[in-house]
Amino acid sequence: MLTQDIDFGKVQEKIYQSPRGAYSIFVKLSDKVGLKLFMDEKDRDDAYDRQFHAAASELGPEVYGKVDGVPVRYEINDFEDFYYSRHWDGTDEDDFEGFELLYEWGYLTELVEVCSYSDDDYSYKLFCDGFRQLKKDIADVIGFDFWDIKADNCGVKNGKLVCIDFGNTY
Numbered sequence: 001m002l003t004q005d006i007d008f009g010k011v012q013e014k015i016y017q018s019p020r021g022a023y024s025i026f027v028k029l030s031d032k033v034g035l036k037l038f039m040d041e042k043d044r045d046d047a048y049d050r051q052f053h054a055a056a057s058e059l060g061p062e063v064y065g066k067v068d069g070v071p072v073r074y075e076i077n078d079f080e081d082f083y084y085s086r087h088w089d090g091t092d093e094d095d096f097e098g099f100e101l102l103y104e105w106g107y108l109t110e111l112v113e114v115c116s117y118s119d120d121d122y123s124y125k126l127f128c129d130g131f132r133q134l135k136k137d138i139a140d141v142i143g144f145d146f147w148d149i150k151a152d153n154c155g156v157k158n159g160k161l162v163c164i165d166f167g168n169t170y
């Protein structure tokens, strides 16, 4: 998929139903491709670079190119959501309503199945072992400390556990 094929109107429509973390929003464009959006150029570039290197070693989904100037706005309707986001700028509770975040920096990425925990003790243990190995591989191969390792930051690609969240370094 090329940048010029992205229907930004549709992306904007999907924004509130899409998974959103502290840094990014993941908008599904097809069964195979998603658009990951960030508010800051540097956050986008860092995540893109790490994922690019991880993908080359089958430790992350493929990246399909950066997309700049994405015209997507996310209106904050809940003060807590704003206050606990890393983009809280001191605006207080009386003034925040209708505050818009602009997610203008993106990249196209392969969509993978996102992990969830299983109640079954045995699969949980296997999963934790897999997490440990993935964290080690990511550190060895791309020098990234995947400290925020948890089910919804991991996915499964070709039957193998991969990292899907390449943000979050402090």
Ligand SMILES: Nc1ncnc2c1ncn2[C@@H]1O[C@H](COP(=O)(O)OP(=O)(O)OP(=O)(O)O)[C@@H](O)[C@H]1O
Pocket (backbone or CB within 6 Å): 019, 020, 021, 022, 023, 024, 025, 026, 034, 036, 061, 109, 110, 111, 112, 113, 114, 148, 152, 153, 155, 164, 165, 166, 167, 168
């Ligand atoms: N490649 C992908 N394939 C499928 N779903 C994805 C992919 N990347 C991200 N997601 C979905 O989007 C969510 C948010 O992405 P991600 O974890 O990268 O954002 P974040 O803002 O860094 O999150 P956090 O709150 O952990 O900092 C994920 O939990 C997952 O549900």
Ligand SMILES: [Mg+2]
Pocket (backbone or CB within 6 Å): 021, 152, 153, 165
């Ligand atoms: Mg995450």
